[in-house]
Amino acid sequence: MAIFIDNDTRLVVQGITGRDGSFHTRQMMEYGTQVVAGVTPGKGGQSFEGPDGKTVPIFNAMDEAVAATGANTSVIYVPPAFASGAILEAADSGISFVVAITEGVPVLDMAMAHAFARDRGVRVLGPNCPGLISPGKSKVGILPAQIVSEGPIGVVSRSGTLTYEAVFQLTSNGLGQTTCVGIGGDPLIGTNFIDCLRAFEADPDTAAVVMIGEIGGTDEQEAAQFVTDHMSKPVVGFIAGQTAPPGRRMGHAGAIISGSAGTAEEKIKAFEDNGITVAQRPADIVGLIRAALA
Amino acid sequence: MDIHEYQAKERFRAAGIPVPPGEIATTPDEAYAIASKYGGMVVVKAQVHAGGRGKAGGVKLAKDATEAREHAGNILGMEIKGLTVEKVLVTPAEDIQTEAYVGVLVDRNNQAATFMVSAEGGVDIEAVAAETPHLIRKLVVDPRYGILPHQGLWLANYLYDDPGLIKQAAKIITQLYHAFIDAGASMAEINPLVTTPSGEVKAIDAKMSIDDSELFRRPDVAAMRDSSGEPASEIKAREANLSYVKLDGNVGCCVNGAGLAMATMDLVKYYGGEPANFLDIGGSSNPDKVVAALEIITSDPKVKSILFNIFGGITRCDDVANGIVEATKRIDIKPPIVIRLTGTNEEVALEILKNAGFDAYTSMDAVVEKAVALAGAN
Structure with a gap:
């Protein structure tokens, strides 16, 4: 599935x-x-x-x-x-x-x-998203097909190339994916983290989820609470933008810290408070997923 | 894009909102002339894209034209949050009885324009929202209907008891919504909305931010851009269609994709360095874009090393490698460059780069560690 x-x-x-x-x-x-x-x-x-x-x-x-x-x-x-x-x-x-x-x-x-x-x-x-790919089944959007492989990991991210980075590392280490979804970097997006988490939780083939967030908004914080309330599967998280200054738009229209809200620290804390292990670096995702599946 | 108070006031006036008159001065003498014309007390207000102007001494009350000239002399050229004040707004001082807050912004959670009003005006609304949310009334505007008459009244009812004031405020709230929509704004704010002893409701301050994605179809709004306070490198980046934000570190970063660019900056910090910038070069392998990116990064004298982090997905790594080689032939670059390329055709790309004498990697961690070490050593 x-x-x-x-x-x-x-x-x-x-x-x-x-x-x-x-x-x-x-x-x-x-x-x-x-x-x-x-x-x-x-x-x-x-x-x-x-x-x-x-x-x-x-x-x-x-x-x-x-x-x-x-x-x-x-x-x-x-x-x-x-x-x-x-x-x-x-x-x-x-x-x-x-x-x-x-x-x-x-x-x-x-x-x-x-x-x-x-x-x-x-x-x-989306909008402003790379689309999604279910390895071996279908690809809709612009994700590069050669970096994915079939397997038990669900991936959801606000980013494009950072998603590729994470997926590529999973694939290189023998961890294939059920579906990789890029939800987009805009302030107003249709499908959000919670929609994807809910779908991964219901998908019998998904064993664990990688959730990649970034600064701006409160989607990650709400998704973290959802993990506590509704998910039985392990989730590994990463948040980009720890070094981003407040008030500046970091490429994505939605990646902006307004006042003191939407910082990476706040999101990482929400993840940790809700049992999501947080990767310090993209390179740590594979190890954390392995540990979660063990 | 942020616009100045005087520009936001022009938009508000055009929408019918009562806004006191005002004119822009770029010299103390101009301020004197404007203040003389109005007679009486005036306020001299710094026009700069930064909050907290008042606290920084950028807003001063003058009892007459001579004092207005003096204040303008002090405020013009002043630095507020790193930005130099080049213009002041001179406006007649109002006799104020009460101050309220009225604002509308695009709310991400409700996916719609959302009003916030508070009888506590002249304050930081984010602080009020965080600390005393019961002092704010919120309204999510259904984009299909826009703001409806009874909704404007519902918000205005929260601000005043007097029927005359409520009626005026409801009208202003509706007009503010139209000004917001017509400008393609992401935020529009009147803070404070004041009442005068004679029973009038007026907007004596105005703030507006425009959604950058609206500018292509709103030339009148785009024409309000004032780049004077922006670093030259950011202006150049905008013209070259690159997403760039200048920071204070010494490791220049050139990355494809915004998320990966942020993750790269974070990794620089993780390895003990400080990123000099955020730069998303996009999916292009066009040498012109690489040249522009390198010129922008090297225009910052603090930069001691430059790191490329490219994940080739649809973009082929060999194309990007050729772009980098071509670009570095065209301009002379002092700081050492280290490159990480991975993805489609990476073997060919690494070969191209090594033949051209570059230090090339496939691991993101390895290249960042190297760039940090080089920046420290230089």
């Missing part, structure tokens, strides 16, 4: 003809993801040339794509100005899961889009 995506995932790519969209569509198809449709307004009726001579039909709109192909998941590579519109359209098309990769979506647009998706019972991942 895995969480959120698996062999039954039927994916539609919004923005399939763009530079990023077409590159990553090929990567996803090479991994074995069932890419069943693409959407680019004005290019309906054309088809996308995938690897190995495979083609993907392109539609003008999400509802047409879903009606024609039975897609259940979408991934969004459209530019920031159109990204929230693409999320709204996806949430209204009958699919159940939307993965928004785009970085730089105006936050007030996302307040509207998240409310709209919630009303329709549609799960959103």
Whole structure:
């Protein structure tokens, strides 16, 4: 098993003809993801040339794509100005899961889009996230496939390359993954740590979870409390940004310490208070996971 | 992006909020001229992107134009939290009866614009929220409806007993919401919102932060950017589309990805060093971007060693290696550079770097230890 995506995932790519969209569509198809449709307004009726001579039909709109192909998941590579519109359209098309990769979506647009998706019972991942991968089953987004392997570890993170770092070390040490999820670095994200922890707890194949947080907000603190209240599986944590100064945005729009709230110290303490072992360095994650599984 | 008080006041005025008049002076004589025009008592206020202006001596009451000139002379050029004051706002002093707080910000947990109001004005609202949360009334605004008339009244009711004041404050709260939305703000604040003896409600201070992701579609807001207080290196980074934050250490850091960049800085500290900066170079292997990054890092004289930490995922390591080699040919760099590359095509990349004479690693810990040692030795 895995969480959120698996062999039954039927994916539609919004923005399939763009530079990023077409590159990553090929990567996803090479991994074995069932890419069943693409959407680019004005290019309906054309088809996308995938690897190995495979083609993907392109539609003008999400509802047409879903009606024609039975897609259940979408991934969004459209530019920031159109990204929230693409999320709204996806949430209204009958699919159940939307993965928004785009970085730089105006936050007030996302307040509207998240409310709209919630009303329709549609799960959103992101925006400003690398997506997710269930090794051996499906990949949706931009995570590099060569660093993952199948196994019992669930990984959830607010970051991109830092997630790759952790996953790469797990894989190099023989610790495969059920699903690796990047929830995104924006202030307003759809799927949060708790959603992923809940899903990993319910997934029979996941034995332990790696949770990688960073400065800003209180998501990690609430997730730590959730671990105490609802999780039987061990969780190993890491928090980036111990050296980040307050009031400065550290790359991610959501990675900012406001006043004295959202510091790494506060998050590490919340982890430790709730029985989450905290890695001092990314290199310590493997050892802590091994100890947790022993 | 932060904007100045006088700029936020312009936005508030345009939204219909009663804001006292005011003009900007960049010299004491200009302050004198503005104060003479208003007559009577004025307030001279430093315009700088830092909180705690009052405590730092950047806000002064003047009884007449001569005193306004004197205050302006003291405040202009003053440093507040490391930023030099280049402008002052000169505004007529108001006769104040009560002070309240009204603010709206994007709340992460509620995923919506959220108002906070308090009858305790002129204070640090974060401190009030932490220590005496019962003194704050909060309202989450449903983005589908915006603020509704009865909600504005509900907030205003918390501030005043007098029906006339409540009505004015409710209107101001609604106008503040519109100013907030129209600017693409992440925060807008009136602190304090005052009442005068004649029964008027006015905004005598104004603060606003803009969501950087809104600027591409709001040129009028983007035009309000004042970079004068920013370090030159941060301006250059913004122009080169790099995420950069200058810090005080001596180990320059150049990393792909924000989370990994923060983790790298933390690891520098772990090994006993101090990071000189946060820098996310992104997924690009473009030599121009590497050149810009190196120029920015080396413009800081404190930097004694430079460390690259690149995790090649979709980006190929050999592309990045070629970018680094190419970039370092174009500019002369004094501090030693150490590089860690791992992921797609790392063997080829390491070969390229070693042939070009670089110290290259595949382990993040090894490269950080080395960079810290080099910074200490230089």
